[in-house]
Amino acid sequence: MMPDFLASWLDQNDIFNAMTIMEYWDGAVTTVQLVFVSLIIGLVCAVPLAILRTVRNPFVSGPVWLYTYLFRGTPLLIQLYIIYYGVAQIPGIQETFWWEIFREPFYPALLAFALNTCAYTTEIIRGAIMSTPHGEIEAAKAYGMNWFMRMRRIVLPSAARRAVQAYSNEVIFMLHSSAIASVVTIVDLTGAARNIYSRFYAPFDAFIFVALCYMVLTFILVFAFRKLENHLLRHQRPVGS
Amino acid sequence: MKKLIIAASCALAMFASGVQAEDRNLRIAFDVPYEPFEYKDENGNLTGFEVDLATAMCEEMKADCEFVIQAWDGMIPGLVARKFDLIMSSMSITAERAERVLFSEPYYNTPGGWFGPENFTADVTDMNTMKGKTVGVQRGTTMDTFVTEEMADVVTIKRYTTADDMVLDLEGQRLDAVFVDYPVGEQTVLTKDGFKEIGKPVKLGEGVGVAMRKRDKAIADEVNAALRKLKENGTYDAIMKKYFAYDIKV
Numbered sequence: 064m065m066p067d068f069l070a071s072w073l074d075q076n077d078i079f080n081a082m083t084i085m086e087y088w089d090g091a092v093t094t095v096q097l098v099f100v101s102l103i104i105g106l107v108c109a110v111p112l113a114i115l116r117t118v119r120n121p122f123v124s125g126p127v128w129l130y131t132y133l134f135r136g137t138p139l140l141i142q143l144y145i146i147y148y149g150v151a152q153i154p155g156i157q158e159t160f161w162w163e164i165f166r167e168p169f170y171p172a173l174l175a176f177a178l179n180t181c182a183y184t185t186e187i188i189r190g191a192i193m194s195t196p197h198g199e200i201e202a203a204k205a206y207g208m209n210w211f212m213r214m215r216r217i218v219l220p221s222a223a224r225r226a227v228q229a230y231s232n233e234v235i236f237m238l239h240s241s242a243i244a245s246v247v248t249i250v251d252l253t254g255a256a257r258n259i260y261s262r263f264y265a266p267f268d269a270f271i272f273v274a275l276c277y278m279v280l281t282f283i284l285v286f287a288f289r290k291l292e293n294h295l296l297r298h299q300r301p302v303g304s
Numbered sequence: 305m306k307k308l309i310i311a312a313s314c315a316l317a318m319f320a321s322g323v324q325a326e327d328r329n330l331r332i333a334f335d336v337p338y339e340p341f342e343y344k345d346e347n348g349n350l351t352g353f354e355v356d357l358a359t360a361m362c363e364e365m366k367a368d369c370e371f372v373i374q375a376w377d378g379m380i381p382g383l384v385a386r387k388f389d390l391i392m393s394s395m396s397i398t399a400e401r402a403e404r405v406l407f408s409e410p411y412y413n414t415p416g417g418w419f420g421p422e423n424f425t426a427d428v429t430d431m432n433t434m435k436g437k438t439v440g441v442q443r444g445t446t447m448d449t450f451v452t453e454e455m456a457d458v459v460t461i462k463r464y465t466t467a468d469d470m471v472l473d474l475e476g477q478r479l480d481a482v483f484v485d486y487p488v489g490e491q492t493v494l495t496k497d498g499f500k501e502i503g504k505p506v507k508l509g510e511g512v513g514v515a516m517r518k519r520d521k522a523i524a525d526e527v528n529a530a531l532r533k534l535k536e537n538g539t540y541d542a543i544m545k546k547y548f549a550y551d552i553k554v
Contacts, residue, residue, distance in 0.1 A: 151477070262444065
């Protein structure tokens with residue numbers, strides 16, 4: 064329940080009444096779902112892709128290189144347009160069960176965001192894998208570990224420590240990029256702000272409030288990643304601290 | 305002596321203009337092209353519904369009118385800065401604009417039109433048949449307000465910035481119907497195969513009025529009188545029939 068002073072203030076306010084606050088809340092839920100799910104999908108796919116990308120055989124690493132090149136070389140907005148409008152143009156798609164999924168704007172947006180963040184994450188992890196010190200690998204070989212065990216025990220854990228800082232940036236960029244979901248009729252935070260702006264002709268109030276919402280989400284992410292970094296990089300802290 | 309004569313003639317001219325209203329010069333601004341309201345024909349002459357109506361109105365007011373082309377962004381600033389005296393360029397009457405300009409009574413109001421695919425069978429006024437449908441509107445339009453207020457519980461509303469994006473989604477079968485400014489729907493939806501009008505046009509909002517400077521109350525009275533006369537004596541209907549197959553009169 065809302066405290067009384069807040070309720071009475073909301074009653075006197077044109078733009079921030081209980082209804083618009085609910086619209087913002089629903090928008091925030093949609094934004095978080097969209098970003099969170101696409102980041103999970105992106106991360107899960109990025110780890111194997113990053114490993115393939117480091118393989119010497121060009122027939123293995125080439126397709127992954129092409130994928131990351133395409134998705135990092137074009138704007139996310141264009142990717143979203145192509146997937147959202149492009150899918151609807153495929154002849155006969157409306158009769159297949161895929162249409163149940165792609166009719167809603169949420170899933171095309173989710174696909175575009177996941178593919179995009181996966182491309183960036185792949186490159187981040189690849190960079191971290193490539194910069195594994197040779198000594199660590201040689202030591203692992205000397206212990207008789209095979210490739211798979213080396214990856215699992217030595218390369219990936221140390222790569223994860225090196226990737227986490229760059230990855231936290233990618234997560235925050237993804238949160239901010241998700242604002243473009245509103246162009247395909249998804250009512251995320253930005254979509255809610257646009258609807259409210261057009262209803263009350265009050266761009267400043269509507270957009271400054273939504274900017275604050277994004278900032279709060281960003282601070283939560285920054286805080287969470289700082290905790291994670293402290294945990295992962297605790298071996299680098301000076302002794303005794 | 306000469307100065308005195310100039311001063312005297314100026315005073316006389318001012319006096320005369322006060323008495324003889326018919327000698328007055330009015331400059332009317334349009335933003336072209338906005339078919340069929342104001343546009344240039346193949347010979348480069350300014351024409352269209354509002355241009356014809358403005359001509360008839362000037363005749364009725366016995367005013368000498370001059371037509372000015374002005375881009376939309378500079379419309380209200382140009383009026384305030386006295387670059388012209390009237391705006392007749394499809395400017396909808398809104399409370400926000402009414403704070404800066406003086407509006408005449410509305411002289412036209414295009415209805416909102418319902419458009420959908422050929423196989424659309426529901427009745428747009430019957431909420432039982434509309435249940436579960438997805439309807440597209442342009443964000444912030446009077447059509448958006450109408451659907452939001454009347455149908456939000458029954459249908460899913462999708463809001464678009466441009467009509468083009470909305471029509472793409474109608475073609476892609478993501479929307480069951482669109483509710484859009486009638487002339488826009490006529491040009492974008494009905495020009496495509498497989499789409500039709502699925503309900504009667506609905507009149508929404510106050511409509512479009514002539515905009516004037518706040519202080520020009522005398523001109524506003526004359527404009528209102530002239531528009532009323534044109535609506536009564538059939539001139540308005542004749543002009544409307546020339547450009548529209550449906551009723552936009554208010």
